[in-house]
Amino acid sequence: MIEFFLNNIATVLALATTGIFAGILAGLLGVGGGIVIVPVLFFLFQGFGVSAESAMLIATATSLATIIPTSISSIRSHQAKGNVDTDLLTHWALFILAGVLLGSWLVTRVDGAWLTLLFGVIAMLSALNMLFRTGKSALFQQLPGRGGQGVMATSIGFFSSMVGIGGGTLSVPLLTLYNYPAHKAVGTAAAIGLIISLPAALTMLIIGDTPADAPAGTFGLVNLIGFICIVPLTVKFAPIGASLAAKLDAARLKKIFALVLLITGLRMLAQVFL
Template identity: 75%
Template sequence: MNVLLENLPTILALATTGVFAGILAGLLGVGGGIVIVPVLYFLFQRFGVSPQSAMMIATATSLATIIPTSISSIRAHMNKGNVDLSLLKAWGFFILIGVLIGSSVVTFIGGQWLSALFGIVASLSALNMLLRTGKSAIVEQLPGRVGQSIMASCIGFFSSMVGIGGGTLSVPILTACNYPAHKAVGTAAAIGLIISFPAALTMLMLGQTPADAPLGTYGLVNFVGFICIVPLTVLFAPVGAKLASVMDANLLKKVFAVVLLITGARMLIQSFI
């Protein structure tokens, strides 16, 4: 009981993270990882965790939370026929290779470099939201087999290293190649599971728990965060979806993009100062 009371502020803050991530996911269609990683990164530091340890634990914990939420999302998109199984068959192996390499690198690379990488990915994602408002394609179609294998490997590698699911990278890449937006979003949910499960498992099994890790951390996964975030993210995603029907989602997406850009810049600065 005393342990629970001592850690009550942390538990409440983690629960708030789940609510925030769920509402944004439903409201703006953004992946939970792009919200959860920076929030956990700064939150853990508030409770005495070093920036390096905070980033590694935030990355692994975010990936763990994506597993159940992506399963729920896959079921919804499968019912609508928006999951491209042929693309998953072609990309799955290469995504997995990228994930295994990326998640293994996380277990020994410094948290400083992970923070910098997330800052870059977050900033590019924010600029994509701000500048590429339309869904117009950049090229006519997806590249050939070799090009697609490189794309899939890179999506798996970078997503696993910064703790995000498939949507943040795969949706803009696919739509830029004239791929239907609705199928890109649906297929990205399945890509998120291919990324999150092996990546989280690798970081759980191979990651060495930092000495200053918060309560409930095994390997690099914080299970207190997982338990607090997952149910609330699932519960509040429909709330965000309902809000999207009565609010200006495009304006809110731009506001979120600006906040994400500032967050990415802050993480980049903190990485090198």
């Protein structure tokens, strides 16, 4: 194993940097790791000669794998503060799982260009939400009925698994749109992230066909070197990001990140169409 890492030192260092970057941003801005990890891996893998289509597939699956341990750690923290809504999770879990299984199966079957397109759209929508809806009042006074919530949960599972993100990117804005308490939305999103990432990553690991141009250490669609390099550093540097947030203007930094995310989304869309 040591010899393998030494023979791929450039890849290891680049992936380790990704973990540090994702951890600091997650702690500093409160954003999910997937929304950072996917685009970084997408462009990083291409730098190592991987095609854009293969890079997106592997970035998606690897990102989901990294979310598993980080979401478990996050759940414990939020559970201790009473911010995980178990009643909502009980109702949503099967719907999320259904969406995840369909979405992760599709990832193993579709062209990576479609995933790049979808991520670009979601990244841009997330960026616009950060720029213009932060602190705005809810549009609805309460969550819809059980049928409407089922559609919401299934959609969150489906789209999150297809672009390699946890529950927070989609579920927090949706829940707060319906006047759901923000602190509970964030805590519950951590649990949603585990429901999404575990079955999705396993599906892509087991039934995904490894692309011929995949980087070293890729099994199925999951790059295990990326997983090993990213996870411990993300966990290690997230508290550092949180400490920086107390000293810096986090609101302004979040808007800067939103602009970067918007540009990233546009660049990914340009790669599809140009």
